[in-house]
Amino acid sequence: MKKQIISVLLLVLAATVVWAAGQGESAKPGASGSVVELRVQFPRDNEENQYRIQAELDKARRFEAEHPNIKIIPVHIEYDNTGEFFVRQAANQAPDVMMSVWATEAQLWVSKGWALPLDDYLASWEKMDWYNPASFDPFMVNGVRYGIPENNYVKHVIYNKDLFDQANQPYPKNDWTWNEFLEAARATTNKSAGVAGFAPMGRGGEGGWGFTDFIYQAGGEVVEIRDGKYYSVFDSPQAIAAAQFFKDLKWKHDVIPSQWANGWGDVFNVFGAGQAAMVFDADWGRAIPINSFGMDPDNIGVVIMPKGPGSQGRHAGVLGGTFMVINAASARSKAVQDAAFAWIDFERYDEAGLERIESEIADARSNGQYRAQFQYSPLLPEAQYIQRETAIMAANPDAAVIWGDDEFLELLPGTAHTEPAVAAQDLYGEYLANVVQLLLSDENADPERIMKEYNDRFQKEVLDPLNAAQ
Template structure:
């Protein structure tokens, strides 16, 4: 465990000392205990305990996919007598994860991001799932580079499910209103960040709507700043003589931050409300209030699902180029199991994933969940067909998934080809040390230049570097 997490864990333990530990595992069947036997009375009859699988992989109540998940739950419980599923919509949050983990209140199965597993593993909050990974064949079928993120000392602690690389989203309606579609009805994509600013200004001038969206809070401003800054030649963390150094106050980083500032004060192409996050982007995009934003295929159905936007109103391209090239941040999602999960609860989690259709197997039963998902998406008039980075490397599984996508395709893939080809783009992983804390530090910097016309990008980055070095990198091992 890092020094920072040790201190936070101690604090959380004190705060939550009187909290009931009703989380993922343990031996108490009321709290999700594992299978076992107890004396059943004077006759010595043995009673099998019910296994309660606390499943954090569950949609929100208003999600249109909820009925499908409920059907899967029925199938799961019918195929696994003696196992009861307790469903919970769990969303990973760096601000709430630690207290939940310390108090044993994490669900057995939960999702997180590529930036987090090393920290979670080192702190002891993830269960060792090596036996199940090998037994079900995930260790051979998943992308080895992704698997490295969830390994320690040769053991597996997570299941990578998908990867992404950052691209650009386009609102086709607003591009049409601004006269920026080609003869095929495809948006005229900006190929440089300077062109992006000019395109955004044209859209603002012709439609009155924001040309570009950039988040500033919940770690998302710093996260999206990376793609721009790298394209300007900036670096963020460097290892010097075995120690990590913050270096994001270089002239290149300052130039990238000045670009963000200019989007507000020179071009005036951002939404009026500056304190926004990605959920605000979904709303603005889905209601034709913003024309462009960074995005990935992971999010492609949110505006359609939540705001009834037409699936044909979304196009994607690769990211524009900066002075030093076209560079896109890459990341992804994975599942982990809480450290108090029993072997029976972990087995239940793997069986749940197979029912959902996330399994290395290629038979009809293993693919049924994916086919059901895409068939339901087709009926709901959602986007089906485009994809980002695939987690699988076994050709049979990849070919089978692509065939199912083609079968249920709902959109013109010419609106997505530029993103899926991603030609001429270098993809870079998130920074290796305290990435989420880095994003939080940069959020404040981005907010400052967008709320204060006189803010000095160099002074802001100098202070941010000093603070991040002191608070995080000096404590990193």
Template sequence: MTTDRFRTTTALALATGLVIGLTAACSGGSDQQAGGPVTITIDGQPPQTQPFDRKIFDADVAAFEKAHPDIKVQAHEGFMDPKTFSAKLAGGQLEDVFYVYFTDPANLIARHQAADITDYVKDVPHVGDIQPALLDVFKDAQGHVYGLPTANYSMGLLYNRALFTKAGLDPDKPPTTWDEVRADAKKITALGNNTVGYADYSANGQGGWHFTTWMYAEGGDIAKKDGDTWKADFNNDKGKAALQTLHDMRWTDNTMGSKQLLQIADVQGMMGAGQLGMYLAAPDNIPTLVNQFKGNYADYGLGAMPGGKGTLIGGEGYMINPKATAAQIKAGLTWIQWKYLNPERVTSDVLNTYKQQGQPVGLPVPPVPDLWTGSVRDQLEQAKEKYATVPVSNYKPYVDGGQSLKGSLEPPNAQQLYTILDTLMSTVLTQQDANIDQLLSDASQKADAVLATVK
């Protein structure tokens, strides 16, 4: 599960019709002509059915080529599909530079299906300023580098500032513990008029995705590697604590409403209608609330994941075809850095373009993803505030609080596991007498069977 964002190049881009910050492309060809420019291919070009997105994307390619006359780029529509990846690679059809999700690199590296770019990234500007944990996603056990992250997200607590104010809560101080979440949810629910204090998903795999987030928030995990095999790691005190808290909020506090088996659109609809106080989400949910559910940017705030121990992270990046030549690797990295990892370009051009086009600026999402550390991060945060069209201070608790949290990726075979874990969420939220110990035991056995197939 990847929030309603990165698998579709972020809700921000799709909701507003601008794909300037995430979709990418580079040029294409495969061989370098003697004495001529290097030609590279890259995926991610928007289709003709998205004319505005296509125009913005192609303009970026043209600007890059003008600035780098020794590199020619050819963009291909679509993204890397794990189901067809190996066949495209074997058949020589894989792009020189290809898009991946954070859950892809480990398997691609293990199968030697991406180029080792360790010796090349040393010359790429600002690589040393990327958060080490995000760069580690693209490294093997020996520290060799096989790709670069270009955008990321982490789960936090999205809340309705207007309802916080009505309930006598401080909208600038969202809850930081689950006890505080419960207490605040009670006050919000007490407002009446079908107002729900807190909501969560429990259907279509989305419940399992959020249970995973709860486990990380508790400092736990879903799966752990034992030698060469994986085992379920949620049938323990942390898993029980997560489910018990949900059960008690639903049945003891009565702060989650009577309607359950919710999915993301249900919860977003409740929040957009001003009837929900809090739910777990990534920042890209906010533009969706505004554009699809008639919400107001001023009404929403973001806090870090309650508990202070961990959160689920994800994102995207680019890797290089293992058959690419040295010249193509260098050219591909030049494109990736220019397009995605270019603080100077963001501050001097991209943010101003976003603002002029009426796009939201100030959210902790592309074109200013929270990839950076140190002075580069400070530089981009200042630029984001300078060009902001949405209230940046509303997201400060999320940005500041998230710095100390352990970020964990989705588990292996995530979608299969989420289907199993859905039962945990749906049962505790629909059955008051749910046997949490039995639920965890049964789900753990099923998860072990799924994890036994991980190669």
């Protein structure tokens, strides 16, 4: 079905490719000093996105009033790296400015010449001083910044305080280790009551994504870059130790749910139902137990990831998110590129943003819910916008949740581990996902053999072709 859809899109857009190839710079509106048309990524046009689309249309009208020489052309598309976006990109029908490119895509975009370098714009941008410089790292290649962080996350642990209290288990502290994580998981597990100490994601790409946290905590890596080439390295002793620890959670210690093949949303359903004491979260997961299961936000604790074993062990959780990127393959003229950056800058961390937060809190209150997500902001804590945002949240405790104390918020950035620089989604969904399935489904599985097998396959099937194409 996916191939059929792509084929249809290719047929529909094929004529556009021919037209665009012959037009060059002259095809861009505004080349003669007239109105510049700017194609902007908007949410996909479906029923559940109508309120988001309307908000973006309202923003576009305000932008056009301030920039009468620029006309916004909405392009309703969600980013993916295999389907519709690639078809539109080939046909020169993709947006000039993408608002939500995955943090894992920097190498792909730069290697194809799609991402416009942004350093010249950022050098004179008055908001640049507000940002944590490290927040740009996932979309930086060879020291050049190609994206601006939109929504970031650093994974950490959330836990059910009631289940810890019932087990007389102290709450985790930010200096905890794998041994203390295991102790807490064993103490809070009560299989007769249907409670597991820890619920991992065990299905699909989410499972592979979650498994990398353990690899990083053990001091391992999954991909390294040496002399411009990519190498798969999750067959290291540290990565194998992570696989053994992960397997033992199921077969030796029996601290994960019997039904372990859970995706992202499933894990938070289990947590919300009081059937898991701990889960890894990034940002939005905790909204499910709070708003769908009625869990009291005060009953949810947060703590940084546990430290892995040995001298190379570390507190580590995946740093990811989405970035705003100017599409160099589409925005070819300087006028369109300037318009794209103006759109990125427009209402970015200003009064309108604070008003949106207040509106979201009001909407949550009217529905008897909370604005419950954890937002790992790319801005520095001392940025005025962050201070005002925090004040708004603190003034509405009945409908907004502030997560973590000062110690947690101070330590969390130091645990951030960027995702693989290349082919991360392939790695998660087609290789590490299989590792997770094998470790949790077979008591006799050999972690070392499995890790070496899938490490070699990923190198041969994915990274070697990428290296050869350079």
